Amino acid sequence: MEDERPAQVKLLGEALPAARSMVRYLSGSGYATRVSPAGSLRRMKETVETLDMVASSSRPAKLVQHFCAHMDAHRILSRSAHRAAVVLKDGFRVDLRVVNDALYAPVLRYQTGSTRHNHALEEYAAGQGMLVREPGLIDPGTGRQVSFAEEHELFEALGLPYIEPELREDRGEIQAAARGTLPDLVRYSDIRGDLHVHTRWSDGAHSISECAATAAGMGFDYIVICDHSRSAQFPHGLDASGIRDQIREIEHLNRERSGIRILSGIEAGIDAAGNLDIAGPVLQDLDVVIASVHSSFRMSREEMTGRITGAMHCDAVDIIGHPTGRILLKRPGYPLDFGQVLKTARDMGVCLEINAHPRRLDLPDILCQEAKGSGVIFAIGSDAHRKENLWFTDLGVTVARRGWLESHDVANTLTGDDLIRLFNR
Ligand SMILES: [Zn+2]
Ligand SMILES: [Zn+2]
Structure with missing residues (x-):
């Protein structure tokens, strides 16, 4: 078929605005009582293949009809009274599941996954003599189904605290919940x-003042x-005299702006040798x-590890x-002995960035989790x-949360004075 398009994998940074817009669209129909993204989007995974939506409605067929009439719907893959799957014009697939209000929380929990987390939770429940399935909790003695108005009630029925969606990857969250050692994300x-x-001082599109005003507006x-x-990669970057000029402008703006x-x-x-491409007292x-x-x-792994740990030994x-x-979706990271990087970061008091650009999300969440407890502080x-892209910091928070990080692990939670102290140590 000519207009057949392959499923489009989206970056979280693209999928998240699409999901928020879909929530608004479905809520605005007047047919949805509750509506939420589920699946990997709700878990804030770094890439999203299908946007799963769960809604409750007393008029499900009407809501499904409204969903299929979305102006960006390109092709309807399947449709029934309670569910539909569409491919949007940009190739992104969206699946909607509509249930009655009593089933909303259990089905949302189940559809949030991950599959491995769901299996692990079912196994844990079985160990407690209970059955957890998509529609909720089943008492095996009576066969009676217990449904829930909110997800946390299901966890409570199993004797567990609420497990945040970002943690539901079967990376030890159920054991931690059972032990009472879940992180306070x-x-x-x-x-x-x-x-x-x-x-604009290097390759950005706006002035310092414009960026500062936007950031102030974000609180x-x-x-x-x-x-x-x-450098060769950034010929319009700053040399020492450019840095001094920029510092003067920043001082000027700080005097003016409140x-x-x-x-x-x-x-x-x-x-390549692990030295900075700028040196000297200006730093x-x-x-x-x-x-x-x-x-x-x-x-090689050894060379790249030596290069990065070498830079960490630079005082500045x-x-x-x-x-x-x-x-x-383009290239994996370079080979790195992450254990060595982590150890040097801790010893040298250097932070590791969680770069929140949608294409990077680097450190990856899984390495954040590995690094947690090492004493290293993360910088989003x-x-x-x-x-307009300052909101990407939110994506950095999704990574931190998926990496089990707490407020005290993240430099951005410090006051400005404490941040300066952290970097002047
Ligand atoms: Zn940069
Ligand atoms: Zn960079």
Whole structure:
């Protein structure tokens, strides 16, 4: 068929706005009582193949009809009175499941998955003499089905605290819940600022002042301007005199502006030998120095590990940017001995970045979880090159949460003064 399109895998950063818009669309129909994304989107996985939606309605056929009439619906894959699957014009697949109100919470829980988490929870329940299935909890003695108005009631019935969707990957969350050692996950509202913003001073689209105003509007207390240092990859980056000029502008803006504090930083490149592509006393004048690999990716594991740990030994370095170098849906990270990177970061007091650009999400969540408890602090940076992209910090929080991180693990939860203290240690 000519207009047949393959399923489009979306980055979380693209899928999340699509999901929010779909929630608004379905809620606006007047036929939905409750509606939520489920599946990998609700778990905030870094890429999303299908957007699963769960809704409750007393007029399910009407809601399904409204869903299929969405202006971006390109093709209807399947449709019945209680469910439908459509492919949107951009190739993204959306599945809607409509249930009655009593089944909403149990079905939402089940459809949120992951499959492995669901199996593990079913096994745990079986160990308690109970049956957990999609429609809820079944008492094996009486065969009676117990349904729930809210998800947490199901966990409570099993003697467990609520397990946040981001943790439902079968990475030890059920055991931790049973032991009472689930993390108190960092919240979106805990984030006080963005630690990695590009401006027109290098390859960004907006001025420092425009970025600061947007960040202030988001309720941030501070942003760190981290333009590129000058290099072969970034010929329009800053040299030492450019950095001094930028610091002067930041000082000027800080005197004028109330409501947000602008910190000065740089994103320096790490050369193949592990040295920064900018050196000298000017680095001491900056509040924050991020060091990132932007070139020479083809190195052995030992060489790349030595390169990055070498940069951490540089006094000025506060944060290692996008530590694994992966680009989602494009290339895996370079080979790295992460244990060694982690150990050096701890010993040298260097933060590891959670680069929140939708294409990066680097560190990956699984490495955050591995690193948790090592004493290393994580720094969320939007890597925004436009003021509209400062919201990417939210994506960094999704990674942190999926990586079991708590507020005290994340530098962005500090006040501006404490942040400066952290980087001046
Ligand atoms: Zn970078
Ligand atoms: Zn950057």
